[in-house]
Amino acid sequence: MSDYAVAASRVTHEGVLVTVRIDEVRMPDGEVAEREVVASADAVAVVALDGDDVVLLRQYRHPVGERLLELPAGKLDVDGESREDAARRELCEEVGLEAGELVELTTFHNSAGWTDESTTLYLARAVRPAPAPAGFTATAEEADMEVVRLPLAEAAAMAAEGRLRDAKTVVGLLIARHRLAPS
Amino acid sequence: MSDYAVAASRVTHEGVLVTVRIDEVRMPDGEVAEREVVASADAVAVVALDGDDVVLLRQYRHPVGERLLELPAGKLDVDGESREDAARRELCEEVGLEAGELVELTTFHNSAGWTDESTTLYLARAVRPAPAPAGFTATAEEADMEVVRLPLAEAAAMAAEGRLRDAKTVVGLLIARHRLAPS
Numbered sequence: 001m002s003d004y005a006v007a008a009s010r011v012t013h014e015g016v017l018v019t020v021r022i023d024e025v026r027m028p029d030g031e032v033a034e035r036e037v038v039a040s041a042d043a044v045a046v047v048a049l050d051g052d053d054v055v056l057l058r059q060y061r062h063p064v065g066e067r068l069l070e071l072p073a074g075k076l077d078v079d080g081e082s083r084e085d086a087a088r089r090e091l092c093e094e095v096g097l098e099a100g101e102l103v104e105l106t107t108f109h110n111s112a113g114w115t116d117e118s119t120t121l122y123l124a125r126a127v128r129p130a131p132a133p134a135g136f137t138a139t140a141e142e143a144d145m146e147v148v149r150l151p152l153a154e155a156a157a158m159a160a161e162g163r164l165r166d167a168k169t170v171v172g173l174l175i176a177r178h179r180l181a182p183s
Numbered sequence: 184m185s186d187y188a189v190a191a192s193r194v195t196h197e198g199v200l201v202t203v204r205i206d207e208v209r210m211p212d213g214e215v216a217e218r219e220v221v222a223s224a225d226a227v228a229v230v231a232l233d234g235d236d237v238v239l240l241r242q243y244r245h246p247v248g249e250r251l252l253e254l255p256a257g258k259l260d261v262d263g264e265s266r267e268d269a270a271r272r273e274l275c276e277e278v279g280l281e282a283g284e285l286v287e288l289t290t291f292h293n294s295a296g297w298t299d300e301s302t303t304l305y306l307a308r309a310v311r312p313a314p315a316p317a318g319f320t321a322t323a324e325e326a327d328m329e330v331v332r333l334p335l336a337e338a339a340a341m342a343a344e345g346r347l348r349d350a351k352t353v354v355g356l357l358i359a360r361h362r363l364a365p366s
Contacts, residue, residue, distance in 0.1 A: 004248075029326075036200045108353060112251055143212075144186075178344065
């Protein structure tokens with residue numbers, strides 16, 4: 001891995017959600033080249049099964065100007081919070097559920113060519129209703145979210161046919177279906 | 184869709200690969216809230232089949248500090264180039280192939296909560312060797328890429344088991360496998 005070493009780094013922008021920096025990277029051939037990196041907090045997402053159904057959300061996403069059908073998910077934006085705790089928190093805040101069983105499925109990179117973001121996916125089973133956590137305030141988009149329950153087989157077929165447009169949701173549904181019914 | 188209208192917008196950073204802006208978005212309840220958006224050129228990626236094999240690349244990705252197994256892919260960074268032309272260009276530049284048949288599989292959003300990036304996936308068949316295009320200069324990472332051929336069934340199984348870490352590659356392999364052998 002250390003064929004590529006960072007010789008120097010400078011931050012060019014501190015945003016609200018992201019930090020942009022320019023790294024000077026020493027390449028295997030010895031040349032040094034500049035590479036722009038967008039640093040963004042890692043994310044978690046949950047395939048939550050309630051019987052045969054998966055619990056999804058339809059939510060407006062301003063960056064793409066569309067309502068997307070998505071897994072419950074969120075950023076690791078609470079200091080000291082583990083990925084698993086963040087997954088449990090988002091499951092509670094977004095769809096009002098707690099999981100009796102939570103297992104990690106995978107971690108993937110959303111767009112490895114230009115951002116360091118990774119998303120860890122969990123499978124939640126034995127779910128039951130949970131009260132919203134104390135002190136939680138929904139954003140306007142969260143208040144406008146619609147919970148959608150679909151049979152996992154149907155949601156996974158939509159993903160496999162290219163009819164869902166959110167990366168973590170496609171990846172999570174297809175890996176969960178494979179885990180539960182390998183084909 | 185127009186429940187959410189952009190009342191104003193200002194660019195806060197012009198980077199090399201990305202532009203960061205703050206939009207003032209009027210929410211359905213009438214309130215105006217600021218939303219940071221990272222604008223990044225759209226991408227294309229190709230599931231290229233040569234007989235039963237899919238043609239992949241192992242490539243160092245500086246933002247995540249790992250070598251990833253990926254589909255041939257790239258950004259729409261040539262003025263006026265269509266997505267299909269970009270897919271053909273990347274297939275030629277990265278793995279030295281041209282496609283007799285190229286069909287679109289899907290378009291997904293890599294991380295819809297904070298960036299407008301989308302990636303369009305293609306399935307290429309009837310591939311044959313093609314000379315590198317005139318004027319093409321590889322980056323250091325591209326010169327260091329390794330071409331990896333695997334049976335599509337094996338690569339798709341790796342994706343379904345959570346053993347691949349690049350979003351477009353997981354999505355592309357699983358949708359291509361479903362298209363060719365629905366389960």
